Amino acid sequence: MEPGARPRPLVIGHRGAPGYRPEHSRSGYELAFALGADSVEPDVVASKDGVLVIRHENEISGTTDVASRAEFAHLRTTKTIDGDEHTGWFTEDFTWQELSTLTVRERLPSIRPSSASFDGKQGILRLRDLAEIVDAAAEQQGRSLGMTVEIKHATYFEGVGLPLDELVAAELRDTGWGSGRPLIVESFEKTVLAGVRARGIGAEVVYLVERSGAAADLVARDGSAAVTYEQELSDGGLDTLVGLVDGVSADKALVLSLDDDGVASGASDLVDRLHARGLTAYAWTLRPENRFLTTGFRRGPTDSFGDWQSEFDVILRTGIDGVFLDHPDLGVSARDALADRR
Template sequence: MAGILGATMVTAEAPLDRTPIVIAHRGASGSRPEHTLAAYELAIEQGADFIEPDLVLTKDNVFVARHENEISETTDVAEHPEFATRRTTKTIDGVAMTGWFTEDFTLAELRTLRAKERLPLLRPDNKAYDGRQPVPTLAEVIALAKRATAATGRTIGIYPETKHPTYFALIGHPMEARLVAELRAAGWDSATAPVFIQSFEVNNLKALKKLTKIRLIQLMNDTGGPADHPVDDYATMATPAGLKAVATYAWGIGPNKVMIAGGKPLVRDAHAAGLRVHPWTYRAENIFLPEAYRVPGDPATHGRIGQEIADAVAAGVDGFFTDYPLIGAQIRDKPY
């Protein structure tokens, strides 16, 4: 583990599950453009247990994997003159956004686009893969996970996030029943299925709770609150009383990693409420690392991500999201 771990860690708490799971955040997105089959395939090769597709809908109601429904940062749509007139401004969860949106494209139209690196200044090597990969569908991600499970002998799961479900419902594209039906068609509709469904919203998860036995994860940020619960905030949800309420509809929480750092009690409190804890997102670049894990260099220089992950494991997390699943798998397999 030389070069990955540094200081000795003290285990504060054991995870509820025996071994923390490695969740490839948008695939191996530190090494390939995010949300592409190439990124998911590499993540599986590197040892990820789960691959994460963020889900948005097309005009013809097909789930595709994009971080946002606005796709100018992650595809070459701006280079397609035939779609120039579809550039528009919309308000998504109270925020005005200008660009091109998946709900204005059929799947066939989206498939004419190609993915590109979202963070080219921080990950310039990934630009070599620009233009090679189409926007994948949820069906393709499911098929990849099933093929990889058969090929590797490991259970490879998926960890989809419903993006802006209230917004999509308001424009006539509700997600919940459609997502459950697609997962059920894949044979996944139980608490033991290799699937977690995550959301920053609350009503979305509560609706899913009525439709499926698949494990649900309440995402939390260190600021703000759920778009569909404007009177609530994540800080309140992360209190012992708030966590008990979350446990009535969710199997676990996915907090921003800063919410568990520095001896904060969230892992302990969540476990006391019967919730698993899967923090996000562990990235190698200095700009994404807390000061204690940075190394000399510019914002793109890779710092001590392995130590940061190992410290989270020592704090008792049950899994973690990372852009660098190879390092995450090394920590999972030999944490100390």
């Protein structure tokens, strides 16, 4: 590898290292880099006063202690977010000062009890806090480390007066991440990506896609006539993405070739079709537990590790540019094993 070049595929710590620590926690991010991650992925939502908060969703009852906090009981409510109804506590109803009093907890305690043992020990992070963590880890390790910032529910937040493209662009500039840094900005909505790019942020812009459904911004605009993710991943659909985004990040099932029973027979041609158009290709989320592995790679009890090595290997051998993992060390191991065979 040439000096200064980043490894391929990138190993991206999905929400930090949630296989070992509660997602989006300080110790999870620090551990991700200690385990060899090249980048980490914060999910970004906003507080009532416009502070960018790192949570997977704006509804936070599953990943914080908010439900046990009597002083916030009156904020429990029901909202419709991107067409789905949710009941709980939402970041946009709290000031940052209020959110900063909460502690984080493991989302999947029955699957990851070791991670759950860290519940209640750490607070919520802001995007600017993570920027400092990444900078400190890069200096300590003497290597280039990145952020892969996912903007969540942008159309919804725009509708409540919190434009995430403006807020994210301002925060990235303010923290020194506005240009010249190993930065990826991604979203399931192209509108917010265009907004970030229009504000001069120097980042690789990546469009997230799912196996089914359609993007929330397109549904808000076009209703039932909205172009689906499946249509956007057709050859014609990919052609329209060229120039709008730099890459596509897909559910790992789209990178695999699955039969009617969901068994993988190898890789699909998605990565090749993206690369043929000059677009980078990413896959999410690689996890070793059987309940998350593709049928055919599962071995033993649901919550134990299955044949993750084989599934990871099929995906990495496509020539993919980066993968998101809950256990970054397993991604490094799979990448090293593939390099040893070449």
